[in-house]
Amino acid sequence: MTLDGDAAAAASPAPGASAIYFDGTSNRRRVVALKLSDALEIREDGQRLARWAYADIRRADSPAGLLRLSCLTAPNLARLEIRDDTLAAKVVTLCRQLDENLPGRKGVAAIVGWSLAAAVSIVLVVLFGVPLAADRLTPLVPDSFERRLGDVAEAQVKVIFSAKRCDNAAGQAAFEKMVGALRQSAGLDNSVQSGVLATPIPNAFALPGGKVYLFDGLLAKAESADEVAGVLAHELGHLRHRDSMRELIHNGGTSFLIGLLFGDITGSGALIFASRTLVTSSYSRDAETNADSFAIETMHRLGRPAKPMGELMVRVTGKEGGKGLSIVSSHPLSEDRLAHMGKADAGNTLSGAPLLSAAEWRALKGICGAGAEKL
Amino acid sequence: MNDMSWTPLGPPQPPQPPVPPPMPVAFSGNRKEFFHLVARGAGLELVTVGFYRFWLATDIRRHLWSNTHIDGDAPEYTGRGKELLIGFLVALAILVPIYLGYFLVGIEAEHVRAFASIPLVAFFYMFGQFAIYRARRYRLTRTVWRGVRFWMSGSGWVYALKASLWGLLVLATFGLALPWREAALERYKMRHSYYGDLQGSFEGRGWEFFKRGWWLWLLTPFALYSTIFIPFVWAAFKAIEWRWWLSGIRFGEVRLESTLRRSALIGLYWKVIGWTMLLGIVFAAYVVLCTLLVASMDGSSIEDFFKTEAFAKSIPLLVLLGIGYLAFALAMNVVMRIYLLRDLWVRVLSTTIVHNIAAAANVSARGELANALGEGFADGLDVGGF
Numbered sequence: 096m097t098l099d100g101d102a103a104a105a106a107s108p109a110p111g112a113s114a115i116y117f118d119g120t121s122n123r124r125r126v127v128a129l130k131l132s133d134a135l136e137i138r139e140d141g142q143r144l145a146r147w148a149y150a151d152i153r154r155a156d157s158p159a160g161l162l163r164l165s166c167l168t169a170p171n172l173a174r175l176e177i178r179d180d181t182l183a184a185k186v187v188t189l190c191r192q193l194d195e196n197l198p199g200r201k202g203v204a205a206i207v208g209w210s211l212a213a214a215v216s217i218v219l220v221v222l223f224g225v226p227l228a229a230d231r232l233t234p235l236v237p238d239s240f241e242r243r244l245g246d247v248a249e250a251q252v253k254v255i256f257s258a259k260r261c262d263n264a265a266g267q268a269a270f271e272k273m274v275g276a277l278r279q280s281a282g283l284d285n286s287v288q289s290g291v292l293a294t295p296i297p298n299a300f301a302l303p304g305g306k307v308y309l310f311d312g313l314l315a316k317a318e319s320a321d322e323v324a325g326v327l328a329h330e331l332g333h334l335r336h337r338d339s340m341r342e343l344i345h346n347g348g349t350s351f352l353i354g355l356l357f358g359d360i361t362g363s364g365a366l367i368f369a370s371r372t373l374v375t376s377s378y379s380r381d382a383e384t385n386a387d388s389f390a391i392e393t394m395h396r397l398g399r400p401a402k403p404m405g406e407l408m409v410r411v412t413g414k415e416g417g418k419g420l421s422i423v424s425s426h427p428l429s430e431d432r433l434a435h436m437g438k439a440d441a442g443n444t445l446s447g448a449p450l451l452s453a454a455e456w457r458a459l460k461g462i463c464g465a466g467a468e469k470l
Numbered sequence: 471m472n473d474m475s476w477t478p479l480g481p482p483q484p485p486q487p488p489v490p491p492p493m494p495v496a497f498s499g500n501r502k503e504f505f506h507l508v509a510r511g512a513g514l515e516l517v518t519v520g521f522y523r524f525w526l527a528t529d530i531r532r533h534l535w536s537n538t539h540i541d542g543d544a545p546e547y548t549g550r551g552k553e554l555l556i557g558f559l560v561a562l563a564i565l566v567p568i569y570l571g572y573f574l575v576g577i578e579a580e581h582v583r584a585f586a587s588i589p590l591v592a593f594f595y596m597f598g599q600f601a602i603y604r605a606r607r608y609r610l611t612r613t614v615w616r617g618v619r620f621w622m623s624g625s626g627w628v629y630a631l632k633a634s635l636w637g638l639l640v641l642a643t644f645g646l647a648l649p650w651r652e653a654a655l656e657r658y659k660m661r662h663s664y665y666g667d668l669q670g671s672f673e674g675r676g677w678e679f680f681k682r683g684w685w686l687w688l689l690t691p692f693a694l695y696s697t698i699f700i701p702f703v704w705a706a707f708k709a710i711e712w713r714w715w716l717s718g719i720r721f722g723e724v725r726l727e728s729t730l731r732r733s734a735l736i737g738l739y740w741k742v743i744g745w746t747m748l749l750g751i752v753f754a755a756y757v758v759l760c761t762l763l764v765a766s767m768d769g770s771s772i773e774d775f776f777k778t779e780a781f782a783k784s785i786p787l788l789v790l791l792g793i794g795y796l797a798f799a800l801a802m803n804v805v806m807r808i809y810l811l812r813d814l815w816v817r818v819l820s821t822t823i824v825h826n827i828a829a830a831a832n833v834s835a836r837g838e839l840a841n842a843l844g845e846g847f848a849d850g851l852d853v854g855g856f
Contacts, residue, residue, distance in 0.1 A: 117616050117617025117618075118617065119617045119618075119835060120617075120834065120835050121617075121618065121666075121832055121833060121834050121835065122615070122616035122617060122618040122666060122830070122832070122833045122835075123831075123832055124543070124616060155546055155548075156532050156535065156536040156546045156547060156548075157536055157544060157546070158498050158499075158536055158537050158539065158544045159498065159500075159537075161544075163546070172614055172617045172618065172619060172835065173617060174546075174614075174616075174617045176543075203514065203525075206514075206518060206521065206522060206525060206551075207514065207517055207518050207522075209521075210517075210518030210519060210521035210522065211517075211518070211519075213521065214518075214519045243577060243578075244577060247577055347573075351566075351569075
């Protein structure tokens, strides 16, 4: 669909073959004659406009049926266009380095090679560097900052679950008694805040800056005070190890690096989500196992068994084994946790007094009863 | 990915007739060649976990630019993939501290009130507009026609501020102010665009755009109600927008005109939808097949496989699905690039006419190259525009 190439060729009856020349300083279209001697000479009306050494001539992008040339020593945008096939072929054979600056097969191989190298190093950093950085950085984060983070998370949790904080007086007293005993056994100071939220979801969680929350749904499923105490001790373990902070650094770093790999800094997209889940859940399983060990020690120091917590876990999640591999799950299998705790209990004589009396346990179970008020 | 939507154009020079006739713009690119280009590019993107996108975007632009004929001469795209990669890396270096700062400010805001940090997203909107302006500048300065390059002045931040304020107005008027926003932004962009020493300008009026497209505004609620209308409304909107935009472009006395019909793009969008559905069916069949295969290898019955949620935890299945998803996404990319980039380009170009080419008979080269930082930001923030 070239429009007036023929006109250009016809307009130059000059000796030597004709071409179109743009000198790079104006867009004037000059019909020129080419002389192929020891260099390519560009002439207009018998006057020499430019002389391009063959070694300096490079190919520029052009539509089919047109050879467009530039020259390293000429102005950057000076272009010579040859529409005559035989002349173009002749020039191509004379210019040996014509295609040197176009990315060829070798260039593509370099891109592929370096991309793979970058991918491998990013994966290695995600697997080894980020957990290490999270471990090292967490102690450096000031407590005041962590507490602020915790406040933010708490406000969001309350909005998301539209949760009321349960404050039935007798239940609250029993809850505080239990948390107090656990806190002392765990060696944590009294900056720890805790409470029960009226939500039917059976769960409990620790927030950065020393906040532990128990959901009423978990209380409802619990059959003894030791079960609840074990869960609380587990959450105190997260606090003690500053796991939320570590997880924040870890997740942030992982999202960023994986996002970098797939070319989106903010880290959206299904693939990014999937791979991030795999990485962060394996990390979280380690943290959960450590918190379990902490819970076992804390309970044993009080002379109470840890196994009831495991039983509660199994009751909540059901039997989890035999369902393929659990690489995407954030917690270890409940029955594995139960077995771990049972084994730990077996080696110890546990003769401590119950943490709560029967009446106190009943009060705790009913903490979200009549007295629940919206926060 | 932000691929170009900017039509290379130019004030060409006529041979010597006294009154130059209106000059249609032609496209000579081979569709098969383009398919080959994007299919190979998609494969390389897969192998390079996405890093090839910089070189693919460059190759696509080189193909489109160099096959577009304006007054018999094709422009040239002189950008290179390496520049885009460097722009991306620099943008990354700047964006990382900004994200960290954003995180800290967000925490302080949340401290005052839960979810109070959401308005901070507005900052990234502005940043995205800045990126759009700077990316356009990069593409323009890499566009060469007849040995003279296009270039751009102006400030990306001024543009971002204008775009954001107009954006607020559009929100407040439920989209009615959109034509005036586009006109104002185009005026700013074109006023700061040059071909050599020839300054650009934009003569499209918001009112004309509104007159041509107001009925689409009325149809939008129906389109949102019943999704079958969305492609029609969107395609008509895009066609009106292209025609209005092209017809408003001036470089000196050179004038562009577009005769694009309202219905010209509807077919393209339906073709994309058709391919999406076809690819979706293939992908779904693949998912079912993989699940059956893995379940049978697992030895458990299909019912058990689902009842126990084992399917969510089986590594072979996850890997197979991951590969399938990647192939699906890459095939979708190829389809989008062929229909919404190349075919759209060709359709729009075939209705474009250049008037008064003689006014640009002797343009002198001016203007400096711009760096690819804007492209990097646009890539990092996932924004595109023209």
